[in-house]
Amino acid sequence: MTSHVSKVVSLRSEASSAKTFHAAETEDAERKVDWVSLLVIAPAILILLGFLVLFFYGVYQSLTDMRLGRPVVRFVGFANYIALMKTSDFWNSVRVTIVYALSAVFIEALIGLAIAKLFATGVTLARWLRPFILLPLVLPPMSVALMWTTMMNPQSGILNYLFSLVGMGPFLWISSPATALISIILIDVWTYTPFFALIIFAGLQGITDDLREAARINGARSWATFINIELPLVAPYILIAAVFRLIESFNQFDIIFGTTQGGPGNSTSALSVQAYISAFQNLTFGRGAAMMVVNWLIVLIGATLMVRAWQAVRRRVH
Missing domain, CATH: 1.20.5 (Single alpha-helices involved in coiled-coils or other helix-helix interfaces)
Known part of the structure; x- marks a missing residue:
């Protein structure tokens, strides 16, 4: 044992x-x-x-008075921000930045949705156009700016020539303060609408035909099916694309600087462009850095609101 x-x-x-x-x-x-x-x-x-x-x-x-050639850099606190807020040019730059970003993203979302819906159909033309939709995205933004600057030339640009064939124009495009901002928004729309189209097209491809067929059986027409079924399901895709594009649009520099350099006057002087001019042309690095911090705050607020909207829509869909 x-x-x-x-x-x-x-x-x-x-x-x-x-x-x-x-x-x-x-x-x-x-x-x-x-x-x-x-x-x-x-x-x-x-x-x-x-x-x-x-x-x-x-x-x-x-928070400093950093400037090229100044041997001693002093800490000045919020003096740069206070000085900016007292100038009309600063508030004009804030307005241009917000109008540019919101307008471009909104128009790109609408046109991108229409293109994505076209690609989702069986139209032969749509299948032929799919490979070409990526062309604007692969071009460097500065090259796009230079190309459109040439095309929008009031005297020798091809756009005014084409409009003259139908009895329209000539337009001043980026040469006039009244139309410069609209012109660079159109350039942004041409360049980045394919991004929205591809993201939304991916969302449409994920919708099964069973849902569409059920809607048809219940008597829903194509437009009603799109509004009540497809659009709510692709809304998260639209918003997540809008988040990325909104961040980039608030920080847009290449297209604006490459076409107008913030002009004529200050009609297209977004914060990113004005900060570059203050820091690297006027050599007031502290003032330019303050503008970029303000721009960052605008980006943060806009992105946060868009992400919350995306989360709310996603919860509703699921």
Whole structure:
């Protein structure tokens, strides 16, 4: 009996040792996986830290009187912001930035939705046009700006020539303060509408034909099916595309600077362009940094509102 008990105790001890050894091996394996994961994400962490350092340095710079040639940089607090808010040019830049971004994104969403719906049909022309929809997106923004600047030339531009064939024009396009902002919005729409079209088209492809067929059986026409079924289901896709485009539009620099450089006058002087002029032409780096911080705040507010709208629509759909 004593021998039997000893064997049982020995077996239990061996089993416990085996479990401990297995647990130790598992813990070592987990540690190895953690180290591997850390090594994989280390470059991303370093890049993120680099961006954060640059951002906070820009915020600090906006609180100083930094200027090229000034040997001593003084901390002036919110003096740059207060001085900006007292000028009409600053509020004009805020207005231009907001009008430009909201108008461009809204028009791009509408046209992109129409193009996506066309691509989702079986029309032969739509299938032929699909490969060409990406062309504006692959062009560098500065190249797009230079191309449209040439086409919008009031004297020798091809746009005025084409309008003259139907008895319209000539238009001043980017040469007039009254039409310059509208013109660069049109350039932005031409360039980035394909982004909306592709995102919305992907959403339409995810809608099964069973839903459309059920609507047809219930007597719904094509327009009613689109409004009541397809549009609510692709609304999250529209909003997530709008989030990315709104962020980029608030920060748009290439198209505006490449076409008008903020002119004529200050009719297209968005915050990004005005900040560049203040920092690198007027050499008032503190004032330029303050403008970019204000621009960042506008981007943050706009993106937050869009993300909340996207979350609300997504909850409704699901």
